Amino acid sequence: MLKVKVFTFSPINENTYVLYNEQGKAIIIDPGCYSTEEQETLRNFLTKESLTPVQLLNTHCHLDHVFGNKWVYDTYQTPLHIHPDEEVMLQYAPVSGEKWGLPFTNYSGPIHYLHEGDTIWLENDALKIILAPGHSPASLCFYCEKQQFLIGGDVLFRESIGRSDFPGGNLETLLKSIREQLFVLPDEVEVFPGHGIKTTIGYEKRNNLFLR
Numbered sequence: 001m002l003k004v005k006v007f008t009f010s011p012i013n014e015n016t017y018v019l020y021n022e023q024g025k026a027i028i029i030d031p032g033c034y035s036t037e038e039q040e041t042l043r044n045f046l047t048k049e050s051l052t053p054v055q056l057l058n059t060h061c062h063l064d065h066v067f068g069n070k071w072v073y074d075t076y077q078t079p080l081h082i083h084p085d086e087e088v089m090l091q092y093a094p095v096s097g098e099k100w101g102l103p104f105t106n107y108s109g110p111i112h113y114l115h116e117g118d119t120i121w122l123e124n125d126a127l128k129i130i131l132a133p134g135h136s137p138a139s140l141c142f143y144c145e146k147q148q149f150l151i152g153g154d155v156l157f158r159e160s161i162g163r164s165d166f167p168g169g170n171l172e173t174l175l176k177s178i179r180e181q182l183f184v185l186p187d188e189v190e191v192f193p194g195h196g197i198k199t200t201i202g203y204e205k206r207n208n209l210f211l212r
Contacts, residue, residue, distance in 0.1 A: 002125045002144060004192060007042060010034035011102065012064040015194050017151055018045065018053075025122055026051040028078065029142065029151055030059055030194060031068030034102065039071050055120065058082045059153025060136040061089035062166065063096040065194065069107035079110040081120075083131070085138035087111065089168060114140060127151075132181045134174025135162030141182065149190040150201075156182055156191055158199035161210045178211060 005018040014032035026046065033039045046053065056078040058065055069080055082090065094106045114120075116131035120142065127142040132155045139162075142151040154162035156178055164171040182191075187202025204211065 002122065002147060004149065005045065006192065007033070007038075007045075009038045009041075010064055010067055012100075013195055014064040014067075015192070015196075016042070016068070017192060018042075018051070019122065019127075019151075020049065020051050021122055021125060023123060024050050024052055026053045027055045027057060027120070027122055027127075028053050028072055028076075029057045030065040030153065031056070031072045032064050032066075033068035033071065034104065039068065042068070043075065052076075053078050054122070056080050057114070057120070057140075057142065058086065058090075059141065059151065059155075059194065060139040061086040061093060062136060062154070063093040063100065063102065063104070065153070066090060066093050066107065067102075067104050070105055070109075073107060073109045079112055080107055081112045081114050083115065083138035083140055084113045085133075086136065086140075089136055092167070130181050132174075132177035134164055134170055134172075134177045136166065137168040139177075143185070143189075148186060148188050149192060150182070150185065152182070152191045152193050154194040156199075156204060156208075157193045157196050159204070159208055160196075161208070162194075175211065183211070 009032040017029040020026040053076040120127040130141040
């Protein structure tokens with residue numbers, strides 16, 4: 001069974017996720033830790049829970065989701081996993097950082113590619129990869145079917161959706177992704193978004209005005 005821990009980091013209030021099991025293995029998703037204090041917050045949690053990070057994943061590569069990639073890799077030697085079509089966004093992220101007044105040192109380690117339909121394993125626990133572009137060129141969602149939760153990045157929020165006016169974004173593509181990739185999941189599935197509080201698929205079907 002996977003446990004889910006969320007941290008809200010950086011001036012952009014991005015949600016960083018740690019998924020971990022009873023054996024002390026962990027996956028870090030979208031490390032947004034920008035400051036030294038935020039890095040220490042993440043490190044202290046991992047140390048307190050006796051967790052060993054074994055994978056580093058990005059749902060997509062906008063700057064707020066990649067601030068901590070380099071630190072995580074340097075600290076825990078976990079190579080980055082992204083969709084290949086997000087690599088251009090990763091390379092552009094420091095330029096965005098300068099524009100937002102949030103400069104940072106980008107990740108430059110090895111990259112492993114994830115594709116739609118792949119499965120990520122943390123020992124006996126599986127995360128299915130769902131490709132859901134529109135907010136960015138190749139946003140990924142990580143779906144734990146056994147426990148009925150989804151790490152959704154910036155695709156779907158509580159009563160809202162991700163922005164589509166960034167480079168590589170497209171509103172119609174985003175709406176199509178949500179309807180055809182996410183709304184086909186059971187209503188009970190919890191959605192852990194890249195910003196804000198969690199929601200469920202069923203709640204968004206009933207209440208999200210963007211999808212009516």
